[in-house]
Amino acid sequence: MTDSTVISVTNLVKKFGSFTANDNLSFEVYEGEIFGFLGANGAGKTTALRILSGLLTPTSGEVIVAGYNAKKDPEKIKKSIGYMCQKFSLYPDLSARENIMLYGGIYGMPKVLIKKRTEELFEKLNFREYGNRMIAELPLGLKQKLAFSVAVFHEPKIVFLDEPTGGVDPITRRQFWEMIYETADRGITVFVTTHYMDEAEYCDRISIMNEGRIVALDTPEGLKKKYNAKSVEEVFVRIARPVNNQPHPPAPSHR
Amino acid sequence: MKRFWGFVKKEFLHIFRDFRTMIIIFVIPAAEILLFGFVVSTDLKNARVAFLDLSGDEITRQLSEKICSSGFFRKSEDLLSFNDIDRELRKNKIKAVIVFEENFGSKLIGEGKAVMSIIADGSEPNMASLVTNYASAIVADFNNRLIQTSGSVNILVQPEVRMFYNPSLKSHFMFVPGVITIIMTLVCALMTSITITREKEFGTMEVLLVSPLKPIQIILGKVIPYFILSIADAILILILSWFVFGLPIKGSIILLLAELMLYILMSLSIGIMISTISKTMQQAIFIALVGMLLPTILLSGFIFPLENMPKGYDWFSALFPPRYFIVVIKNIMIKGTGFLYVWKETLILLFFTVTSIWLSIRNFKVRLQ
Numbered sequence: 001m002t003d004s005t006v007i008s009v010t011n012l013v014k015k016f017g018s019f020t021a022n023d024n025l026s027f028e029v030y031e032g033e034i035f036g037f038l039g040a041n042g043a044g045k046t047t048a049l050r051i052l053s054g055l056l057t058p059t060s061g062e063v064i065v066a067g068y069n070a071k072k073d074p075e076k077i078k079k080s081i082g083y084m085c086q087k088f089s090l091y092p093d094l095s096a097r098e099n100i101m102l103y104g105g106i107y108g109m110p111k112v113l114i115k116k117r118t119e120e121l122f123e124k125l126n127f128r129e130y131g132n133r134m135i136a137e138l139p140l141g142l143k144q145k146l147a148f149s150v151a152v153f154h155e156p157k158i159v160f161l162d163e164p165t166g167g168v169d170p171i172t173r174r175q176f177w178e179m180i181y182e183t184a185d186r187g188i189t190v191f192v193t194t195h196y197m198d199e200a201e202y203c204d205r206i207s208i209m210n211e212g213r214i215v216a217l218d219t220p221e222g223l224k225k226k227y228n229a230k231s232v233e234e235v236f237v238r239i240a241r242p243v244n245n246q247p248h249p250p251a252p253s254h255r
Numbered sequence: 256m257k258r259f260w261g262f263v264k265k266e267f268l269h270i271f272r273d274f275r276t277m278i279i280i281f282v283i284p285a286a287e288i289l290l291f292g293f294v295v296s297t298d299l300k301n302a303r304v305a306f307l308d309l310s311g312d313e314i315t316r317q318l319s320e321k322i323c324s325s326g327f328f329r330k331s332e333d334l335l336s337f338n339d340i341d342r343e344l345r346k347n348k349i350k351a352v353i354v355f356e357e358n359f360g361s362k363l364i365g366e367g368k369a370v371m372s373i374i375a376d377g378s379e380p381n382m383a384s385l386v387t388n389y390a391s392a393i394v395a396d397f398n399n400r401l402i403q404t405s406g407s408v409n410i411l412v413q414p415e416v417r418m419f420y421n422p423s424l425k426s427h428f429m430f431v432p433g434v435i436t437i438i439m440t441l442v443c444a445l446m447t448s449i450t451i452t453r454e455k456e457f458g459t460m461e462v463l464l465v466s467p468l469k470p471i472q473i474i475l476g477k478v479i480p481y482f483i484l485s486i487a488d489a490i491l492i493l494i495l496s497w498f499v500f501g502l503p504i505k506g507s508i509i510l511l512l513a514e515l516m517l518y519i520l521m522s523l524s525i526g527i528m529i530s531t532i533s534k535t536m537q538q539a540i541f542i543a544l545v546g547m548l549l550p551t552i553l554l555s556g557f558i559f560p561l562e563n564m565p566k567g568y569d570w571f572s573a574l575f576p577p578r579y580f581i582v583v584i585k586n587i588m589i590k591g592t593g594f595l596y597v598w599k600e601t602l603i604l605l606f607f608t609v610t611s612i613w614l615s616i617r618n619f620k621v622r623l624q
Contacts, residue, residue, distance in 0.1 A: 053465045075467065083465040087458025093272045094265065105261030106466045151462075160465075 004031045005064075006158055006189045007052060012061035014047050021047040023212040025061070029158075029191060034184050036203030037193040038236060043209040045193045046162065052191070053160050054078045066157045079107070082156040082188075086163035090147050092136035096127070099135060100150060107154035121149055141172035145179060152183055159183065161192040165199065177202050197233035206232065208239055215239050258468060262476040269450065270480060276446065280484055284438045284492050288431065289499065299385045302350040303331040305343050312360030318371075318397055318412070322353065327389045344376050344419055345592055347582060351375040351386045363401075363412065370413050377418035378589040387416045431496045432584040433557035435489055436577045437548070439515070440522055442485050444547045447526030448539040450477055456536055474615075478523050485519045486512075505591025511584065514601065518580045521608040522547075525576075528611045531618035550575035557581055576607045 007029035014022040021044045029035045039045045050056040052065055054074035063070035066080040083089075090099045097118060104114035122128045125145060130138060138146070144164070152159050161180075165173045177199065184190050184204075192203065200206050200220060207217040216223055216239055220232050229235045270276050304322070308315050323330045331349050334340065340352045354372040356362070363369040373390045375383035394414045401412075451474075454460035463473050496502045504511060525547065533539040551557070554572035572578050579600040586592040594601070 055461075055464055075469075078465060078467045081465070083462055085458045085461045087456075087461070089458050089462040091265070091269070091457070091459060093269055098265070098268065102261055102265045103462075103466075106258050106463075106468055108258055108467065 005029070006031045006066055007035075007191070008062075008064040009052075010062045012048070012051065012063055013059045014044075014051060014056065015059045020212050022051070022058075025214055027207055027214060027217055029189060031157075031189055032184055032187045033204045034180060034190045034192065034202065036200045036206035037191065037209070038197075038200055038206055038232075039193075039209030044212040045209055048209070049160055049162055049191075049193060053081055053083055080157045082151040082154065082159035084147055084151040084159070084161050084164050086166050090135045090143060090150065093134060095132050095134055096138070096146055097131050099146075100153060103150050104153055109154055117153065121153070125149065140168060141175070144168055144172065144176060148176065148179055148183075152188055156188065158189040158191060161190065163193055163195060165194065165196065173199070197231065197236055200232040200236075208236060210239060259472050259476060262468065262472065263479050266450070266477055266480045270484070279446065280442055280488060281491070283441070284434065284488055285495060287434045287437065288492055288495050299327045299382075299389055301329045302327060302382070302386055303348060304328050304351045304353055304386070304390075305331050305334050305339075305349045307334040307337070307340065307352060307354040308359075309357045310355050310359035312358075314360035314363055314369075315355045318355075318394070319353070321397055322390060322393050325389070325393055327393075328386075340374060341419070344374070345586070345590060345596055347376075347586070349376075350379075350382055351390065353390065368411050368413065370415060372415045372417055374417045374419055378585055383418055387418075390414065391416065430557075431492065431500070431502055432581050432588060433555070435492050435515075435584060436518075436555065436557065436580050437551050438488055438492065439485055439518055439580075440547050440551045440577060442488060443481060443519055443522030444526040444529065445540065445543040447478060447481055447523050448529035448533065448543050449536055450481075451527065451530035452533055452536045452539040455530075455534065474527060478527065481523060481526075482519060485522075486515065489515050489519075502588070504588050506587035506593065510594055511587045514580070514583050514587065514597070514604075517601065517604055517608065518576075518583075521576060521604055521611065524608055524611040524615060528615040528618065531615050547575075547577075551577040554578065555581050576604055579603045 005028050007027075009028070010026050012022055012025040013020065023044075025048060037045055037049065047056065051058050051063060051070060054065075054070060054077040057071055057074070065077045068074075068076040068080070070077060090096075091102070094102065100118050100121075101111075101114055104117075105111075109117075118131075122131055127142075127146070130142065135143060135146075148161070148164065151161070165176055168176065173196075180190050180192070180202075192199075194200060203220065205217065205219050206223065207214050208223075209215065216226075216235070218226065223232065223235045224230070227235045227238055229238065270280070306319050308319065319330065322328050332343075334343060334352065337354075340354075343349055343352065352372075352374045354374065356370045359369045359371070371394070373387050375386045377383045391414050394412055398412055451460075454463065454477075460473075464470065468476075493504065497504075526543065529539055529542045529546070533542055550572070554568065554575055555577040556572070557577075583597045583600045583604070586597050590596075
């Protein structure tokens, strides 16, 4: 892990009408880091993730991703990131090979390179026998791994994972995280949102969002020490739950 | 550009691998053409007829009054010469022209016999046969009364029936334009709206939007295959109806294809519009079926003549584009008319196209919730 910054967010605000989804966020993510983005549903995680990936433009504040400004150059950001969403993002009626070919092509990779990397990938995943099968026929765990491999296939600087392990059994989740580690070791920054608190423990650093704000940001160890908790889950419950159970008050414009 | 074509190719793969899609695109059109070759019956109310009264005497006035007061017909106008007949029929406003020969009244009284013609628009065979049957019946009734009042047995109005545009009154001609319209609506509006919402449901749309592909490329990539297949489909229907029913294309094939492309473009943009307002495939299917397919079948004048509809429905049907397209292709294929006779409908279709493209762009949410 080096100290060069790949994501830099300063005073980010995103409003939908009168509702403030992201209230003055500021944080940095470093190259090769696994950055966990936690928060209850509706805390503003997804909005922040969409701004970082160029899908939404911020209302105000500065967002720099992979060296590009999210307001001015969202198209350039799109070329340097990978994305995997909570829903399953491969086409079930195309084979593994065809899916890879499609996404590789969309990211402008030359055919020869796509073919070469496909072979390497299948070798690594022991996937060769499945290569020409339709995605719909594959077990969920394999699909998940493949979806992740496709998201980093074009060697992006950053890969965004939006709740990537939803509905997967613990063993597959474990294997999935091994892939994430390996990817981070290659220097690809991993930005992951998750519900699972045990997964948060695997991250290098985590941020916890509540009501549109970042209420905590540190290493899992650091947070546990600060809140005198045994696990990240305890930290999360202490910070996020009490407010979350009450009806939403109107979001203040500034604190 | 290379990115884009890879994406188009993928869309073709989706289509060719899904046998249900293949059935909708290729089997249903053929089946419908063959099925609809047999007629659905309709009845007659207030059909507009024009009169060419070359005699202009008391008896022709009585007879035309009798025809118009029957409730089946309504007089639209008086024509002045034979040349007007074709022109008026092509305007699509009237269903038939009734012609009284010169000196009709004096011939009837003097010679006991006079001739009138009922010239119907054979491009709508159901309507044409109804019109001529009803008109002939009214004339027969007129004859009976004439015999009673005059006491003479040898007095007779002879109606001659003639069909314009489709002299042998082949009824399946009428259905070909209707089926083309239905299929184009089905394939374009329904299938595009399904294919786009499917990407939303699978979550692949999100991945595509995050990718360097531009939204317009995504939409075009999804639409181009359907555009190509729809044209192939229309040609398939035309060829089939030519071989099976011997239906010729009387007008310009180029004009016909151009109008087809316009209608396909319009249906596609309506399909895109539907997909921008629906979140799930079910929703898209529902909107496309109820909003597009039902009006195409029920309100386009394809099965149920527009003139028989209550006033409200008539206005309601004006909101749906298929009705105009049916007029356009019927005119071009069966009557062989040129662009001058269909420019109004073309303009309306163009308006629908532009509006739905505009609405889709406005609705196209890069934000997917």
